[in-house]
Amino acid sequence: MPIKYEKESSFLSSEEIRSIEEWTSEMKKYPLLIPIVKRKIAQRTLEIPHKNIGNGLNRMVYDLGNGYVLKIALSEIGLISNAQEFRLYHFSHPDIQQYLCPVMEKGQGWIVMKKMDHKASMNLVNLQKLSDLIIKFLLHGIVPVDLKLANIALTHDNEMVVIDYGLFIKTLYGKTVDSNDYIHSE
Ligand SMILES: Nc1ncnc2c1ncn2[C@@H]1O[C@H](COP(=O)(O)OP(=O)(O)O)[C@@H](O)[C@H]1O
Ligand SMILES: [Mg+2]
Incomplete structure (x- = not known):
């Protein structure tokens, strides 16, 4: 498109x-x-x-x-x-959108x-959350290329939000949202 x-x-x-x-x-x-x-x-x-x-x-x-x-x-x-x-x-x-800035x-x-003010620091909890997040993206048909803690910020509720996802790749199986329907490609 x-x-x-x-x-x-x-x-x-x-x-x-x-x-x-x-x-x-x-x-x-x-x-x-x-x-x-x-x-x-x-x-x-x-x-x-x-x-x-x-x-x-x-x-x-x-x-x-x-x-x-x-x-x-x-x-x-x-x-x-x-x-x-x-x-x-x-x-x-x-x-998935909830994890994208x-x-x-x-x-x-x-x-x-x-603008996000709190970057995710390097610790075990955040590394575990990062690997869970990578799996979530993959299950939704998005390959999170270059996803690392340096590209992640935290909300006030300590939820992860990716601030640099420009290199992510959506595979054919990635669902998109269009009006009220979920479709399989843009
Ligand atoms: N939404 C944001 N809120 C606050 N700082 C940001 C945001 N997006 C990017 N930045 C800052 O700008 C830097 C460069 O932005 P980034 O999107 O990583 O560019 P590039 O695509 O060149 O890697 C980031 O490392 C971060 O420090
Ligand atoms: Mg970057």
Whole structure:
């Protein structure tokens, strides 16, 4: 299903959207640069008046200051990850959706996601919960590629929520939710 990109946002100004779109087309000129250099070039193009609170290999993350974060793609994989997080969050079975950090909006090169404040620390209880979670994803037809404690946050009720699931793969057997029906593919 082709992704429809929003030109308007409840979270971003039109200048912010325009500067991200500009960066997204510029980004394609530098496929081989290492992330740290790309980040520097991106910051010259981007007009984002928010604090940069996280960086991965493929995305930069800004705190919007209202309980949400903005994830901007730094590479083609970043674009794919943004699209996949939007799709998985919005089309997954509710049993699985509860473990995915909510994605509110998507645009060309960006998504807005709920901000999580508590990362899961490395201990036996969390490692056991992580392996239970991996099995849950697999049973729902989702291969949780790159799922590790570093990509997991905890809610106030100590429930695990994945904040980086852009590389997860949905197999043919993964159920999606569409209106009131569960169907077998998007
Ligand atoms: N929902 C979130 N709430 C708070 N911090 C986040 C959130 N999503 C990502 N981050 C921070 O930004 C970093 C990079 O984001 P991530 O999604 O892992 O990017 P990448 O796809 O490049 O690995 C994360 O390691 C984390 O520190
Ligand atoms: Mg990451």
